[in-house]
Amino acid sequence: KQWYQRRVRGDFLTSTNIHYEHLDSEGAMSGFQNGVNACHGLRNRALDYLTNKYSNSSGVILFANLDRTYSSALFEKIRNVEKIGIWKTVFAKEQFTCEPLKFVLPIPKYALNLGSVGFSTNLLQANLRFPLDISDTEGISLFIERFMKEPRDLRVMSCHDQLVWYTPIF
Numbered sequence: 318k319q320w321y322q323r324r325v326r327g328d329f330l331t332s333t334n335i336h337y338e339h340l341d342s343e344g345a346m347s348g349f350q351n352g353v354n355a356c357h358g359l360r361n362r363a364l365d366y367l368t369n370k371y372s373n374s375s376g377v378i379l380f381a382n383l384d385r386t387y388s389s390a391l392f393e394k395i396r397n398v399e400k401i402g403i404w405k406t407v408f409a410k411e412q413f414t415c416e417p418l419k420f421v422l423p424i425p426k427y428a429l430n431l432g433s434v435g436f437s438t439n440l441l442q443a444n445l446r447f448p449l450d451i452s453d454t455e456g457i458s459l460f461i462e463r464f465m466k467e468p469r470d471l472r473v474m475s476c477h478d479q480l481v482w483y484t485p486i487f
Contacts, residue, residue: 333392356382357447357456368441376438377402380457384485385432391480395435400470401461406430409483411454415476425458427471432481435474440464 360380367378377395381387385406395402405412409430412421422428431453445463447456465471 329389333389353449354447354451354453354456356453357449357451360456361446361449364441364446367438368444371438372441374438378436378438378440380431380434382431384483386482386484387432388478388480390478394474394478394480397474398435398437399472400437400439401465402435402472402474403429403433404473404475404478404480406432407479407482409433413473415473418471418473422454425455427458427461428454429457429461430454430481430483431457432483434461436460436464 363380364378377398379395391404394404403413409432410422411428411430411433413419413429414421420426420428434457440460443464445460448459451459461471
């Protein structure tokens with residue numbers, strides 16, 4: 318089954334005509350384990366890998382999760398991410414309105430679903446990492462706060478297109 322899932326994922330990414338690097342966390346534990354967000358640990362390992370291999374390249378970093386379904390249109394839109402791009406994730410509790418940009422949840426400051434954010438590879442030069450003791454939403458918010466120098470660095474890529482769906486598998 319895992320072999321088939323990897324093949325389908327690879328076929329899909331190849332069909333987008335976009336150069337990509339897919340890092341798989343097969344066999345790794347996820348969620349909180351003994352007070353540590355194991356997913357953030359995996360994301361930090363991915364950031365280390367990308368920093369070592371692509372620190373001077375241009376591209377977009379997307380932290381994709383198993384419980385999200387991604388439209389191929391998203392991979393076309395994220396080509397335009399200059400620093401931080403956001404879009405809505407259907408069925409996620411973390412949402413925002415576009416005009417004016419306002420986040421539905423009161424905390425954290427940038428309450429976004431992990432599937433709703435793409436970062437420019439310039440992030441790699443900032444050497445940011447996820448703290449291991451906070452939630453995914455808090456981690457993304459902290460990343461945005463640390464990486465964003467001015468409000469225009471955060472760009473809404475789409476407010477109405479359905480590009481990502483939260484599809485719980487647990």
